[in-house]
Amino acid sequence: MAAAGAETKEVENHHDDCCVQLLNPNLATMKEDVLYHFSLSTSTHDFPAMFGDVKFVCVGGSPSRIKAFTSYVAQELGLERPGADHPNICAGTDRYAMYKVGPVLCVSHGMGIPSIAIMLHELIKLLYHARCSNVTIIRIGTSGGIGLEPGSVVITQQAVDACFKPEFEQIVLGKRIIRSTHLDDQLAQELTRCSKELDEFPTVVGNTMCTLDFYEGQGRLDGAVCTYTEKDKQEYLRAAYAAGIRNIEMESSVFAALCSACGLRAAVVCVTLLNRLDGDQINSPHEVLKEYQQRPQILVGYFIKKCLRKA
Amino acid sequence: MAAAGAETKEVENHHDDCCVQLLNPNLATMKEDVLYHFSLSTSTHDFPAMFGDVKFVCVGGSPSRIKAFTSYVAQELGLERPGADHPNICAGTDRYAMYKVGPVLCVSHGMGIPSIAIMLHELIKLLYHARCSNVTIIRIGTSGGIGLEPGSVVITQQAVDACFKPEFEQIVLGKRIIRSTHLDDQLAQELTRCSKELDEFPTVVGNTMCTLDFYEGQGRLDGAVCTYTEKDKQEYLRAAYAAGIRNIEMESSVFAALCSACGLRAAVVCVTLLNRLDGDQINSPHEVLKEYQQRPQILVGYFIKKCLRKA
Numbered sequence: 374m375a376a377a378g379a380e381t382k383e384v385e386n387h388h389d390d391c392c393v394q395l396l397n398p399n400l401a402t403m404k405e406d407v408l409y410h411f412s413l414s415t416s417t418h419d420f421p422a423m424f425g426d427v428k429f430v431c432v433g434g435s436p437s438r439i440k441a442f443t444s445y446v447a448q449e450l451g452l453e454r455p456g457a458d459h460p461n462i463c464a465g466t467d468r469y470a471m472y473k474v475g476p477v478l479c480v481s482h483g484m485g486i487p488s489i490a491i492m493l494h495e496l497i498k499l500l501y502h503a504r505c506s507n508v509t510i511i512r513i514g515t516s517g518g519i520g521l522e523p524g525s526v527v528i529t530q531q532a533v534d535a536c537f538k539p540e541f542e543q544i545v546l547g548k549r550i551i552r553s554t555h556l557d558d559q560l561a562q563e564l565t566r567c568s569k570e571l572d573e574f575p576t577v578v579g580n581t582m583c584t585l586d587f588y589e590g591q592g593r594l595d596g597a598v599c600t601y602t603e604k605d606k607q608e609y610l611r612a613a614y615a616a617g618i619r620n621i622e623m624e625s626s627v628f629a630a631l632c633s634a635c636g637l638r639a640a641v642v643c644v645t646l647l648n649r650l651d652g653d654q655i656n657s658p659h660e661v662l663k664e665y666q667q668r669p670q671i672l673v674g675y676f677i678k679k680c681l682r683k684a
Numbered sequence: 685m686a687a688a689g690a691e692t693k694e695v696e697n698h699h700d701d702c703c704v705q706l707l708n709p710n711l712a713t714m715k716e717d718v719l720y721h722f723s724l725s726t727s728t729h730d731f732p733a734m735f736g737d738v739k740f741v742c743v744g745g746s747p748s749r750i751k752a753f754t755s756y757v758a759q760e761l762g763l764e765r766p767g768a769d770h771p772n773i774c775a776g777t778d779r780y781a782m783y784k785v786g787p788v789l790c791v792s793h794g795m796g797i798p799s800i801a802i803m804l805h806e807l808i809k810l811l812y813h814a815r816c817s818n819v820t821i822i823r824i825g826t827s828g829g830i831g832l833e834p835g836s837v838v839i840t841q842q843a844v845d846a847c848f849k850p851e852f853e854q855i856v857l858g859k860r861i862i863r864s865t866h867l868d869d870q871l872a873q874e875l876t877r878c879s880k881e882l883d884e885f886p887t888v889v890g891n892t893m894c895t896l897d898f899y900e901g902q903g904r905l906d907g908a909v910c911t912y913t914e915k916d917k918q919e920y921l922r923a924a925y926a927a928g929i930r931n932i933e934m935e936s937s938v939f940a941a942l943c944s945a946c947g948l949r950a951a952v953v954c955v956t957l958l959n960r961l962d963g964d965q966i967n968s969p970h971e972v973l974k975e976y977q978q979r980p981q982i983l984v985g986y987f988i989k990k991c992l993r994k995a
Contacts, residue, residue, distance in 0.1 A: 397910040406906065409966045410795075410898075437778045467748045468795065484721075484779065487796025487934050491898045497908035535855040544846040545900045546912055546920045585896075587721075587802045589856045595717065597808035597946055599708040601857055609857045623798055635908055655720045 391507040393500040394636045406502065408495040412465030415502050423462075424503035428476040429677050430496065430510040430637075432489070434624070436470035436481040442513065442670045443472035443479045449674045450475055450681065477677060482512075482624065486585060489624040493631045500637075509560065509638045509680075513669035516581070516622040517591060518645025519614045523657065524665045526574055526672060528564050529556055529581040529641035530617070532625035535590060537582070537616040541630040554583075554629040557638045564640055567676045574668050579619030581641060583626035591621050593653040610649055620645050642669040702818040704811040705947045717813065719806040723776030726813055734773075735814035739787040740988050741807065741821040741948075743800070745935070747781035747792040753824065753981045754783035754790045760985045761786055761992065788988060793823075793935065797896060800935040804942045811948075820871065820949045820991075824980035827892070827933040828902060829956025830925045834968065835976045837885055837983060839875050840867055840892040840952035841928070843936035846901060848893070848927040852941040865894075865940040871951045878987045885979050890930030892952060894937035902932050904964040921960055931956050953980040 400406065405416040413420075431446075433439050440459070447453045452475050462471040469492055470481045480496060482489040500508055518525055531539045532554040541552045561578060568576035588596025592606040613621075625641045632639035644665045646655050655662070711717065716727040724731075742757075744750050751770070758764045763786050773782040780803055781792045791807060793800040811819055829836055842850045843865040852863045872889060879887035899907025903917040924932075936952045943950035955976045957966050966973070 395908050397905075397907060399905045399910060403906065405965075405967070407965045407967045414967075435778050467746050483794045483796075483799055484802060485794075485796045485798025487896050487898070487901075488794055488799050490896075491795060494899045494907040494909070501908070536858050543897060543900065544895070546903055546916055547847050547923075584855070585798050585801075586854060587798070588805045590798075590854065592857055594708075594710045595714065596708060596805040597706050597812070597942065598805070599710060605857055612858075631908065654716075654718045656716070656718045656725075 391636065393497060393505050393508055395498065395501050396634055400498065400501070406498060408499060410466060410468040410491050411463045411471065411495050411499070413463070413499070420499060420503040424473070424478065424499060425505060426476050427473070427478045427500065427503065427505050428507060428509065430478045430480065430500075430508060431513055431673060432480045432482050432492070432510065433513045434482055434484050434515070438666060439470055439479050439481040440472060443474055445670055446477050446479070446674050446677065447474040449678050450477070476681070485623045486583070486627045490627045490631065493628065497631065497635045497637070510632055511639070511673050512624060512628050512641045512643075513673050514622055514624065514641070514643040515646050515666060516620040516643040517647055517649045518620050519610055519618055519649050521577065521619055521645050521648060522575060523645055523647050524574060524668065525645050526568065526576040526668050527581060527620040527643050527645060528561050528568070528576060528578045529625055529643070530561060530578050531580045532556065532583050532629045532641065533580050533616070533618065534626060535582065535584050537613060537618065541626040552630040553633065554626045555633045556629050556640060560638050560640045564642060564672065564676055567679060568672055571672065571675055573671065576672070577619055580617040581625045581643065582613055582618045582621045584621060584623055587623065591649070595653045607650070621649065642673055644668045702947065704808060704816050704819055706809065706812050707945055711809065711812070717809060719810060721777060721779040721802050722774045722782065722806050722810070724774070724810070731810060731814040735784070735789065735810060735816060737787050738784070738789045738811065738814065738816050739819060741789045741791065741819060742824055742984060743791050743793050743803070743821065744824045745793055745795050745826070749977060750781055750790050750792040751783060754785055756981055757788050757790070757985050757988065758785045760989050761788070787992070796934045797894070797938045801938045801942065804939065808942065808946045808948070821943055822950070822984050823935060823939050823952045823954070824984050825933055825935065825952070825954040826957050826977060827931040827954040828958055828960045829931050830921055830929055830960050832888065832930055832956050832959060833886060834956055834958050835885060835979065836956050837879065837887040837979050838892060838931040838954055838956060839872050839879070839887060839889045840936055840954070841872060841889050842891045843867065843894050843940045843952065844891050844927070844929065845937060846893065846895050848924060848929065852937040863941040864944065865937045866944045867940050867951060868949045871949050875951055875953060875983065875987055878990060879983055882983065882986055884982065887983070888930055891928040892936045892954065893924055893929045893932045895932060895934055898934065902960070906964045918961070932960065953984055955979045
């Protein structure tokens, strides 16, 4: 009994160490918390019962891709429910879609920093209200590659801004503040190991540039507005490559900043749909793009399965 | 015959004057243009046949709200198709939804500047490829109000940033550039007149603050992260009010910047869901919020009907 008690205590301490934290003292005093963009509220939903067992959160831009990932993970973990679809937990809104399979929560986030930031604020509060602990969060997405064969998967080392700095700049009450975009090194290494074990597609670890725009903000020549030349573009992308950047997307910096601020172990795994040194348009056949988009799902599904086998 | 020739010429000139313009010389030399996030391409779709008659474009964040608006406009203009749903023109993707009713195109844009910017680049290219002319574009959305009764509608005079400046800042090839956020004054006046004629809900003309974040970026106290006090927040919002700002949303600045750069007559009409001086949470009953959200739709539907009657 003494031994069992000691074990319980250790488990509890471990639990306390890795709880989801908020950097906001106001939440503790609120009677109700309405997560408006999820159409969920602490007064109408029992968060600990609904989400208390969540250990993995996977997020991605497209709601249909997140739904497909949910089915894939359910199958991989042997948690399919034949004949029954996974219900969308955020069915009361069309802002985001959310599904749960055992300890895995899957949430869509739309496109761009503001859209994923709204989702993350409400997700982190959800995990806090549910008293979740030891949560790993992974963004699975698509991106433009730099100097990589299309279909390559990039595990992000550092999320950097459009000036190649590992910073997330934000305006709060009219003043610029800077946050670190640190991601979990050990998690990136574990994912890299998983990719080697899988050996199904090329995977690299590299920096990921996060921009506020898809066209001008990523140096594309094919937007409605373009005020620079092919030469200017090539110089910018080659300088990015020299700075260790291997892909460009639109969410990783705020994802890294908010997750690390709130004690979530976070990683970003994106497939590249094209090599931006060769062009701007995404015009590969639909079936090719679909197969590419499954690659981060396969890698992250394998990783989760492996973690759960060990546990 | 001579008279008819002269009339044709005049119509053509008028057409030339108000055509949708791109600020990008590269597009003219491209054999194909893939509008990736619409799942449409100039090589697989006949843009002039599909969209050549578009005179009004209405955009809003939520795909279901845009679908509801489409049905509403169809009914108002007597263009319902009994028993037939309006097909989603972007059915090949879940990034955006698009519907067309006669000369009115309705498109969803998700949340935040990056999400609406992707949509606008592709929309403006679509209108250009379709050779549309004299297009009016209106964003109908939701917002947080400052010092207004919830449910009030704000017609935007100037879109301003989080420092209250009428500017849209963007990073292009690693350098900061600033664009004007000018909106069409005459269009705002016409919409104000329509609102007076309707006389169904309070409407004001005021400045709209466009932020990159919903929580910290708008001075909310209820996000996962908050590092300031209620007093700091009140000071910021009261300074915004003093600068003529009556509501806060997340898309107007880039909407104004891109539309005015490309020759589209643009306006922003948003309802306020709450008064931010009184709180941060959107916790009005669902039915109340639903009725509020219909107000910009009713105003813009009335405006379009009136324009078409005159034409």
